[in-house]
Amino acid sequence: MMKTIxxxxxxxxxxxxxxxxxxxxxxxxxxxxxxxxxxxxxLVVLVTVVVLAAFAPVxxxxxxIAINPGGRFSPISEAYWLGSDAYGRDLYSRLLYGAxxxxxxxxxxxxxxxxxxxxxxVVAGYLKVLDAIIMRVMDGVMAIPSILLAIALVSxxxxxxxxxxxxxxxxxxxxxVRLVRSIILNVRSEAYVEAAVSLGTPTxxxxxxxxxxxxxxxxxxxxxxxxxxxxxxxxxxSFLGAGLPTEIPSWGNMMxxxxxxFQLYPGLVLYPGIVLALTLLSVNILGDVLRDVLxxxxxxxx
Amino acid sequence: xxxxxxxxxxxxxPVMTMVAxxxxxxxxxxxxxxxxxxxxxxxxxAQLEQIRRTMGLDQPILTQLFVWLKQLLQGDxxxxxxxxxxVVSMIGSRxxxxxxxxxxxxxxxxIVAVPMGVVAARRxxxxxxxxxxxxxxxxxxxxxxxxxxxxIYLLSLKxxxxxxxxxxxxxxxxxxxxxxxxxPTIALSGIYVALVARITRSSVIDxxxxxxxxxxxxxxxxxxxxxxxxxxxxxxxxxxxxIGIGVASLITGVVVTESVFNLPGLGRLVVxxxxxxxxxxxxxxxxxxxxxxxxxxxxxxxxxxxxxxxxRY
Numbered sequence: 001m002m003k004t005i006x007x008x009x010x011x012x013x014x015x016x017x018x019x020x021x022x023x024x025x026x027x028x029x030x031x032x033x034x035x036x037x038x039x040x041x042x043l044v045v046l047v048t049v050v051v052l053a054a055f056a057p058v059x060x061x062x063x064x065i066a067i068n069p070g071g072r073f074s075p076i077s078e079a080y081w082l083g084s085d086a087y088g089r090d091l092y093s094r095l096l097y098g099a100x101x102x103x104x105x106x107x108x109x110x111x112x113x114x115x116x117x118x119x120x121x122v123v124a125g126y127l128k129v130l131d132a133i134i135m136r137v138m139d140g141v142m143a144i145p146s147i148l149l150a151i152a153l154v155s156x157x158x159x160x161x162x163x164x165x166x167x168x169x170x171x172x173x174x175x176x177v178r179l180v181r182s183i184i185l186n187v188r189s190e191a192y193v194e195a196a197v198s199l200g201t202p203t204x205x206x207x208x209x210x211x212x213x214x215x216x217x218x219x220x221x222x223x224x225x226x227x228x229x230x231x232x233x234x235x236x237x238s239f240l241g242a243g244l245p246t247e248i249p250s251w252g253n254m255m256x257x258x259x260x261x262f263q264l265y266p267g268l269v270l271y272p273g274i275v276l277a278l279t280l281l282s283v284n285i286l287g288d289v290l291r292d293v294l295x296x297x298x299x300x301x302x
Numbered sequence: 303x304x305x306x307x308x309x310x311x312x313x314x315x316p317v318m319t320m321v322a323x324x325x326x327x328x329x330x331x332x333x334x335x336x337x338x339x340x341x342x343x344x345x346x347x348a349q350l351e352q353i354r355r356t357m358g359l360d361q362p363i364l365t366q367l368f369v370w371l372k373q374l375l376q377g378d379x380x381x382x383x384x385x386x387x388x389v390v391s392m393i394g395s396r397x398x399x400x401x402x403x404x405x406x407x408x409x410x411x412x413i414v415a416v417p418m419g420v421v422a423a424r425r426x427x428x429x430x431x432x433x434x435x436x437x438x439x440x441x442x443x444x445x446x447x448x449x450x451x452x453x454i455y456l457l458s459l460k461x462x463x464x465x466x467x468x469x470x471x472x473x474x475x476x477x478x479x480x481x482x483x484x485x486p487t488i489a490l491s492g493i494y495v496a497l498v499a500r501i502t503r504s505s506v507i508d509x510x511x512x513x514x515x516x517x518x519x520x521x522x523x524x525x526x527x528x529x530x531x532x533x534x535x536x537x538x539x540x541x542x543x544x545i546g547i548g549v550a551s552l553i554t555g556v557v558v559t560e561s562v563f564n565l566p567g568l569g570r571l572v573v574x575x576x577x578x579x580x581x582x583x584x585x586x587x588x589x590x591x592x593x594x595x596x597x598x599x600x601x602x603x604x605x606x607x608x609x610x611x612x613x614r615y
Contacts, residue, residue: 038436140320144592147554148572152325152584155576156332156339232445236558239447242576255447263466266455273448281443288439 029293039289042282049279053099061093064249073265085254085268086261094249095275101250102231102279105165109230110223112169117176118215122207124177125184135181138174146171150233151242159245168233172226179222183215217294224287228280235276251276307604314600319371321592325585326370330363340383340581353383357582379586384578389586392571399469399567400556402479406487407494407552408545415495416541419502420529426507434499441496446555450489450562457485467564486563490555494548501544505537512536539610546602553591 033039052059067087074084082091124134141149153167187193187210196206237243238252246253251272258268329336337353338345345353354360357380358369373380379389422434458466464485470478509515510533518532560569568587575583 136316136320137324139317140324143317143321143596144324144588145550145553145595147557148584148588148591151557151572151576152328152588153332155579155581155584156328228443235445236447236554240557240561240573240576242573255451262451262454263459266451266459269451270455273445273451277444277448280445281440284439284443 026293030289033289033293038285042285045278045282046286049099049275049282050103052096053103056093056096056100059096061096062090064093064097065089065247073261082271083265083267085257089249091254091267091271094254095251095272097249098251098254098272099275099279101161101244101248102234102276104161105168105234105250106227106231106283108165109168109172109233110226112165113172113176113226114219114223116169117173118180118212118219120173121177121180121215122184122212125181125188126203126207126211131181134177138177141171142174144171147233147236150237151240154237154242159243161244161248164234164237164244167237168230172229176219176222176226179218180215183218184211187211187214221287221291221295224283224290228283228287231276231283232280306607310600310603314596317596318593321596322371322374322589323367325588325592326367329581329585330366340579342579356381374589379589380582382580382583384580389583392583393568393586393590396566396568396571398471399560399565400569402472402483403486403490403556403559403565403567404552406483407490407555410487410491411494411498412545414491415498416502416534418495418499419541420506420534422499422503423506423510423533424525424529426503431503434503438496438500441492441494441499444492446489446492446558447562449492450485450559453485453489454562467562469563469565469567486559486565489562490552490559493551493555497544497548497551498541502534502537502541505540506533509533509536536610539606542602542605546599549595549598553595 034043067089068084069087071084072086076083082095084090085094120134120138124131149171150164150167153170154163157163157166193206193210196210201210234243234250235252235255238250239256241256243252244250246257254272255269258265258272262269329339332339335350337350337357337359340353340357341349358366361369377390379393381388382392385392418434418437422431425431454466458464465482468482470482472479506529514536515528515532518528523532556567557569557572559565560567561573564570568590572584572587575581575587
C-alpha cells in the first residue's frame with residue numbers, strides 16, 4: 001500500500017518501506033570507505049580501545065585503584081608496564097579501566113540524549129500547542145555553554161557516575177530535539193503521511209510507523225558525535241575537578257591527578273591525554289564517514 | 303535594515319529570559335533542600351536559615367523568580383557564599399586575562415584559518431586540501447587541555463622557549479604579557495581554527511561554482527584576485543556565522559585553558575567556585591557567559607547585512 005503512494009519527492013527521506021535496496025548499498029558504501037587509510041586506522045584504533053576496555057581484567061592488569069606507597073612514580077618496568085602514579089597505582093591498568101568509563105559515559109549519554117530528544121522532538125513537531133514553549137526552553141538551554149551547564153548540574157547534585165551522566169546528557173538534548181522536530185515537520189506534509197491520516201490510522205501508529213523511522217539515519221550520525229562529545233565532556237569535567245569522584249579511574253581523573261607532577265613526570269598527564277585524543281579522533285573520523293553515507297544532505301552542509 | 307536590527311535585538315529578549323529562568327530553575331528543581339545543597343553537608347541549622355534568608359529561599363517560588371529577574375535587570379548577581387563579595391565585582395577583577403586570551407585567539411584563528419580554508423578550496427581533493435582537512439579533524443578531536451600540555455611539554459619543558467604557566471598583566475609591560483599569552487592562545491585556537499578552516503573551505507568551494515567567478519576569470523583576473531576579491535568576499539557570511547557560533551566552544555576552552563596555564567581569569571574563577579561550592583558565583587558566571595554568547599551572535603547577525611547587502615529581512 002505504501003509503495004503505490006510513494007512519490008519521487010520522498011526520495012530525500014525514504015520511508016522504511018524502501019528499505020532493502022538502500023540498506024545493501026549503504027553497507028557497500030561503508031565497506032568502500034574502508035579503502036581510505038585514515039578511516040581504516042580509525043576503525044582499528046576504536047576496535048582496539050573497545051577490546052581493551054571489554055577484556056581489561058584479563059589483559060595483565062592489576063587493581064586500578066590499589067595504592068602502593070612503595071611503588072610511587074615507578075618508571076616503565078615489568079611490574080608497571082607504563083609506570084605508576086603518585087599513589088603507586090598502575091598506569092596501564094588505570095588506562096584500560098579508564099577506557100571502560102569513557103565508553104560507558106559515551107554510550108550512556110548518547111542513548112539517553114537521543115531517547116529524550118526523540119520524545120521531546122516528536123511532541124514539539126506534532127503538537128503545535130506545545131511547540132513554541134518547548135522550543136523556547138530549548139533555545140534557552142542551548143544558549144548556555146554546555147560545559148558550564150554540566151558544571152552547574154554536577155556541583156548541585158554532587159559527583160557520581162549517574163549525576164555526571166545526567167549533566168553531560170542535558171546539554172546535548174536540545175540539538176537532538178531540533179533535529180527530530182525538523183524531520184517530523186518535514187514529513188508531516190508528505191503524501192504518505194496524509195494518506196495514512198485520511199485512512200484513519202491512529203496518531204500513535206502514524207508517528208511510530210511513518211514518521212519516526214525517518215529520524216533513524218540522522219540520529220545514528222548525531223549519536224556518534226554525541227558519543228565523542230560526551231567522552232570529551234566527562235574528561236574535561238573530571239580534569240577540572242567537577243566530574244567523576246576521584247577514586248574512579250577515568251582518563252580525566254588521571255590527568256587531574258597527574259597535573260601537580262607534570263613537570264617531573266609528564267607521562268602521568270600525556271598518556272591518558274594521548275589515548276583520549278586518539279579515541280576522539282577515531283570516533284570523529286568514523287562519524288564523518290557515517291554521515292557521508294547515511295545522511296548526504298547534512299554532509300553537504302558542512 | 304533598521305527594522306531588521308530592531309527585530310533581531312528584540313528576539314534576544316526571550317532567549318535571555320529563558321536562560322535566566324533555566325539557571326534559576328536548576329537550583330530549585332534539584333532534588334533536596336536548596337539551602338542544604340548550597341551549605342554543604344556539615345552546615346548547622348543557623349547557617350541554613352542564614353542562606354535561606356540571603357538567597358530568599360524562604361519565599362514562594364514565583365516571588366523568588368520575580369525577585370531574581372528584577373535583580374538581574376539591575377545588574378545584581380548576588381554575593382559569594384564564601385567571601386560575601388558581590389559576584390559582579392569578583393567578575394570585574396578577573397575579566398582582563400579572559401578577554402586578552404579570547405581576543406588573541408580570535409585574531410590568531412582568523413589569521414590562520416581563513417587562508418587555510420581558501421588554500422584548501424583552490425583544489426579540492428588534492429594533497430594540500432587533504433592536509434588542511436586532516437589538521438581540521440585533529441583540531442576538533444584533540445582536547446584543548448591535551449594540546450596545552452603537549453605544548454608545555456615540548457616548548458616549555460624541552461625547549462625552554464616559553465614560561466610553563468602564569469600570567470603577567472598588560473600594565474607590567476607588553477613583552478611579558480604577550481610572551482605568556484602565546485601558548486594558551488595556540489592551545490585554545492586548535493578547535494576554533496578547525497571549525498573556521500572547515501567552513502571557509504566549504505563555502506569558498508560553494509561560491510567557486512557561481513557565474514560571477516567564471517566571469518571574473520573570463521575577463522582575465524588573476525587567480526588571487528578571483529579567490530580573494532570575488533570568492534572569499536561572497537563566502538564571508540557563513541564564515542562570520544561560524545566565528546559567532548564557535549564562541550560557545552571558545553568559552554569551554556577558556557575554562558580549560560585558564561586551568562592548564564594558571565591564568566587568573568573568569569574560567570579559573572568558575573573552577574574555583576565549583577571546588578568551593580560557591581553556587582552564586584557559578585550561577586553569575588553562567589549568566590555572564592551565556593549572555594555574552596547571545597550578544598556576540600546578535601552582533602554577527604547584524605554584521606550580515608554589512609557583509610552581504612543582498613540580505614534583506
